Amino acid sequence: MRLLLFITVFMSTIAISAQEQVFEYEHQNVTLHYREYGKGNTTLLMIHGLGSNSRAFDKLLASTSDHFRSVVVDLPGYGDSAKGEMQPGMKNYSEVLTAFIIQQGYTDVILVGHSMGGQIALTMAENTVEKPWLKGVFLLAPAGVETFTQADRDWFGQYVTPAAMSMLSAEQIKGNFDVNFASGKTPEDALFMYQDRIKLMENSDAYTDYLETVGANIQAMLTEPVIQGFPGIEHPVWVIYGEQDYLIPNRILHPSLTLEDLKKNCNFTHPKSRFLTIPNAGHFLVWDQPERIAELLEEFLNDV
Helix, strand or coil: CHHHHHHHHHCCCHHHCCCCEEEECCCCCCEEEEEEECCCCCEEEEECCCCCCHHHHHHHHCCCCCCCEEEEEECCCCCCCCCCCCCCCHHHHHHHHHHHHHHHCCCCEEEEEECHHHHHHHHHHCCHHHCCCEEEEEEECCCCCCCCCHHHHHHHHHHCCHHHHHCCCHHHHHHHHHCCCCCCCCCHHHHHHHHHHHHHHCCHHHHHHHHHHHHHHHHHHHHCCCHHHHHHCCCCEEEEEECCCCCCCCCCCCCCCCHHHHHHHCCCCCCCCEEEEECCCCCCHHHHCHHHHHHHHHHHHHHC
């Protein structure tokens, strides 16, 4: 009930409760735009997914900013962050975010990663003995748990390319957004995501650059696997999927694969690590079920 009250009270003011700030990475003209909410010793670093930006966490921020420092970022090449000359990829993003954490002096960091952001978080969490700032990893519909063969990678290389994506109509783009949600339709309060994409299409150079970034990230997600790194993560990891996730597992390449199969892939070694599913939630479960995610996050924070 308390979480629901926070959401009601703070959603109307959250947009003006933090200023956009910029971290300038020391290499390759990369910038990282971020917003910081709340205070506390624990820092929640929220990492968005492919084709998204920091606003993916808008519904969750309202219930976390009261007791914790919550930080949302636009990954380089997304939102307002410039990728400069950096090659997009899991390892490169993890290096930028790690440098950001160290410069900001954040401690007791919980990495909250959605979709591709989950794969980035797992990349960051490997070799944790060198990362004293890390406290835990909280993953929402993470990529990187499902594995892909070379034939799968060849399929993506043939059909999911910047050129192919540039041919999508506005209607097809809308359909790609719809499939992210449990209802199979983009909610009214999430339509801004689709509208922002259509607006971006009006600038051909910016849209081309964006599609190239997305294409590079898709290839990186396939060629920079993280599943083998689970045993080496010395902190609690929670993996959470929506039961109506229509994107993971991949319905085209792996039609018989289930969430239970993905659970078997998670070779956890920490005794407090868990694999969970929640009903009435799609791939964008942080939007479909923000109250439930907030409750689980609070439970996670009390457990680590």
